[in-house]
Amino acid sequence: MVLLYVSTHFATGAALGKIAGSNWLALILGLSSHILLDVLPHHDYRGRRGIILDSLVTLALMLWLLPNPSYILWGAIGGAFPDLEVIINRVFFRGGGRRFFPSHSGILPHPSRVWPEGFIIQASIMVAALVFLLATLRVTAG
Numbered sequence: 001m002v003l004l005y006v007s008t009h010f011a012t013g014a015a016l017g018k019i020a021g022s023n024w025l026a027l028i029l030g031l032s033s034h035i036l037l038d039v040l041p042h043h044d045y046r047g048r049r050g051i052i053l054d055s056l057v058t059l060a061l062m063l064w065l066l067p068n069p070s071y072i073l074w075g076a077i078g079g080a081f082p083d084l085e086v087i088i089n090r091v092f093f094r095g096g097g098r099r100f101f102p103s104h105s106g107i108l109p110h111p112s113r114v115w116p117e118g119f120i121i122q123a124s125i126m127v128a129a130l131v132f133l134l135a136t137l138r139v140t141a142g
């Protein structure tokens with residue numbers, strides 16, 4: 001399975017969306033971050049449990065971000081959107097279908113690391129994005 005956690009992409013895209021401050025720039029930054037994160041060595045979960053947990057975390061993040069300015073969610077969507085082709089490919093083509101996004105198609109590397117090193121990389125990125133969002137959204141709300 002070659003899938004950086006969707007929730008990590010989503011959180012990072014949201015943080016970049018916050019920085020962007022506009023919907024289009026947020027979407028572009030989110031999409032760009034997807035490539036950079038896929039190229040970093042990372043852990044890829046396997047099986048349905050990972051998919052379900054990752055989806056729940058992503059859904060919780062989305063619900064948390066919804067009341068905020070739309071560009072934050074657009075950044076998050078841009079960050080996570082490319083993995084939709086991986087999920088569709090897995091569900092409908094059992095992983096044998098064609099992928100188009102550069103870090104999924106083989107044009108760019110998508111290096112994997114075993115547990116726990118790869119997970120620590122993912123968790124570090126996620127924590128950094130969440131800390132940034134918590135800090136900046138608190139400032140915005142005040």
Ligand SMILES: [Zn+2]
Nearest residue numbers: 004038082083
């Ligand atoms: Zn990806």
